[in-house]
Amino acid sequence: MLIIxxxxxxxxxxxxxxxxxxxxxxxxxxxTLGCVVALIVGLWNSGRMTVGLIGDLSKGQASVMxxxxxxxxxxxxxxxxxxxxxxxxxxxxxVIDNEYFEVDQPAYETLVSREIYRLYYAPRSKLLxxxxxxx
Numbered sequence: 001m002l003i004i005x006x007x008x009x010x011x012x013x014x015x016x017x018x019x020x021x022x023x024x025x026x027x028x029x030x031x032t033l034g035c036v037v038a039l040i041v042g043l044w045n046s047g048r049m050t051v052g053l054i055g056d057l058s059k060g061q062a063s064v065m066x067x068x069x070x071x072x073x074x075x076x077x078x079x080x081x082x083x084x085x086x087x088x089x090x091x092x093x094x095v096i097d098n099e100y101f102e103v104d105q106p107a108y109e110t111l112v113s114r115e116i117y118r119l120y121y122a123p124r125s126k127l128l129x130x131x132x133x134x135x
Contacts, residue, residue: 052124063123101128
């Protein structure tokens with residue numbers, strides 16, 4: 001409430017209170033709770049990968065997989081205002097032995113599918129570190 005009162009002009013608050021009456025405080029409370037829940041969910045989702053990656057890097061751990069790599073393309077729901085409009089975002093992966101490693105579009109387009117590669121990755125976070133042609 002303090003943030004809203006600080007940054008929203010007084011005239012807007014007076015007009016909103018005339019239109020909404022006593023439910024103005026409830027509306028701001030719901031908006032604040034929605035923002036807090038969104039922050040907690042965002043921290044939880046990004047925190048798992050970040051903690052795993054920090055653990056791998058601090059111990060200097062990396063794993064390697066060799067085999068045929070296939071490119072995979074999918075569409076996921078977007079975040080923010082794009083989600084309200086029903087837009088989708090393309091997500092690209094390298095797939096080897098039922099393991100998915102997220103990559104960007106240029107990396108996806110560069111891969112020669114079904115060739116043998118060697119992938120180096122962080123074991124906990126499944127973050128792809130490097131890929132090289134294998135034998």
